[in-house]
Amino acid sequence: MSRRRCVLDLWCMSTPTDTSTHTDPDILGPPLLEGLRVVELAEEIAGPFAAKLLADAGADTIKIEPPGGDAARRAAPFAEPSPHRETSTTWLAYNTSKRSVVLDLESGAGRRILQRLVADADVLVTDRTPSQLAPLDLLPEHLRERYPNLIIAAVTPFGLFGSAANWPSTALTRAHASGSAAGVRRNLGADSGAPLMAGAHVHEADGGTALALAIWAALIARERFGHGQIVDVASTDAMMNMDRVDISIAHNDGGPPARPPTRGGSAFGGRLECADGHLIAVTPQAHQWGGLIKAMGDPDWAFDDNGNLIDRLSLGEEAGMAIEQWAAARTRDEVFRALQSHSAPAGPVLRPSEVLDSEQEQVREFFETLAHPVAPSGRYPQFAAHWTSTSRAKRSAAPLLGSASSEAASPHLAPWTPVQARRAGVIG
């Protein structure tokens, strides 16, 4: 297929053509997805996050936006006091490294341009349900017939098929419908109160990572077997899988049994209040518990008359209180370093600002500062892995609304010129 050749051509252009150097580990190869073309028809979090992961890996990603822009552009908070379509932090976070093309899909001309962009793409990422895709002539099974090599990747709230495809929903109701919010609460003990969403947009992002994972699997299948396919991710399926262990135990075993006492982390783990905030200590294994005791300076209560560690489950509340008092007299950092130096797993509850400042993440270059023409510069996280033989793709901040309309759509505008198409409202 021509796409494949194109990819290899790019590869040959970026390094010497002598094949012996292609696998020289000292020469970094091209970015992961260089030469791949992605069209995104999606809004808010899940679909855009999946496409962003592809775009950040070097895929040329065209984001189709309606004339008013992705709804995420209107999501608070904004980088400045008054709302501005370029400065929503949610918008900025989930749309790096893309190009924005505004198309009026209410018009036949707009829909035709979209068809041509899709025909030219390797991957279509969408969050539209079948009833929304049908009027655009983008039903997955039709696209599958028309473009056998295309990967049609959909992340929808409840899946492309099923009984809930047209349910009204929001991030809140999806997190609860999936079991994911119940999972957050259950982890704190079965009777500790109402089911609870985790912070930020993490449940919604789950649909995005699941879709990106499946797209990469489909890309491998395409390289090996020469065909595209339909990828169907229900956001709620992605979320519920994150709790599959405890959901299974609840369903199949009627459990879990009562949680062991967690006071001060004296059993298997817990939250401690230090002088300057909270810290999590988790010591399920015997040697980790021994490390915690050592970090505390081997207090007498932890040992029996023969100098052996007492089984912690028989220690009772006093042990937990002693750990709490020990932690309360110290900073998070002091407790963190003391526990980790004795192989006891622990982590301070860091504010995002503290994560940004941590030496660990600075050394690892987890954050990259990206400039934006309207919003302030910001530090954007990388993917959580280093591919050590691969060049990182050059990333860019989220695109201005419609900033690539003319350049990306112009080959497909005939008989109009970009100026005519813009005047007619077909592109924006």
Added chain:
Amino acid sequence: MTTNIGTNGANGTNGHGAGLLAAAQRSGPLSGKRIIDFTWAWAGPYGAMQLALLGAELIKVESATRIDHSRQRSLAMGSFAGGVNQAPMFNEVNINKYSIQLNLKTEGAKQVIRDLARTADGAIDNFRPGTLQKLGLGYEDLSQVNRDIVMISASALGATGPERNYTGYAPTFAALSGLSYLSGEPEEPPVMMGGSIDLRAGTAAALAMLAGFHYRERTGRGQFIDASSSEAIGMHIAEEFLHVDMLGRDGDRLGNGHRAYAPHDVFRCASMRAPDAYSDGHKGARTGWIAIACRSDADWEALCSSSGLDHLRSDARFRTGLKRWKHRAELKPMIEAWTAEQSAVETADMLRTAGVPAAASVWGSDIHHSENFQARGGAVSVRPPETHLRQVLPPPWKLSETPAEIVSPAPRMGEDTTYVLSRMLGYDEARIDALAREGALE
């Protein structure tokens, strides 16, 4: 609809029945790919399982000298009373895998790994960085015998940086990423997060590994991938770091709330389902909760008119979106006075029909019983050796041409040792006996 998978016990060469062997013949995206799986606990095994569901042959390396603790205990349950082959936690994150028992401290076992690496496409571990290197089995070593191998090490904080040797579990990954700080009710301390964090880290590792395999298909190049489980959570909350740089402050804990919408919360109900739903042996929750989100005046009016809360519509405190948000603390008990008389599942259905985003907050069997879950294919039944039939969730994605398949429950410890050595590596009986005598197969 459910599918039944699994056998009950060993049948010689392959104790989990014919499923794994048959799967190897089909065309999953990774069929024919062999991956050495050194992972343990939850995050790494779940990541490796994603690759197994995509058709790869995952050979999990285990040892009685270092038992995977998900065979023995969990943070939520404490010690598991059953045997190492009966732990439900272990089954959930090790489906479709082979298990070989090897004591990696012995020279014989190391040679087995090198022989496997020669025939393998990838390897995955979640040890502390440097652990495999110390055993002579790191990327530097295995790429000597197979220079195209793709190897990922997914550690707590990554293989570089001053904290590279620190250890952690799901709750500490969440704490170090910033997510814990943002999770919880506004007026309460941040909450400790649990196992779902591990599975997110595992998802990121699997994605990174797939990207490595795809890259190798395109360029012929293997490589080492250094992944951090804490960063895997951090990359899911990118906007929170932008808040710091662009607004000059950290974000807030919102619980079930929203920055602009109200009502936007979860409300206690009389029960999960109407009483007659329990008559057919349904074993779901008795306590019910319903999540309701109003994004607009239209949602609010639909909620009021379909719920018997019509009197709230004329209440001046709730007339606009902004007013409802300001008075959300007063609004909550008024809505809850109504939901407390209702069942969650049926009420959510009724509200959605009226156009209001609503959902029963489900868990466990209520997920399995939900109509959409069933309509999308339902659970898969597996019978792990030495335990009872279990219904497990299918993978989170559906691929039309290369569908994922659950073909085998998790293996018993060392279940496939002989099979791997004789069938995959071609060792003869004398050689296997010698390994056993050396203690390599413990």
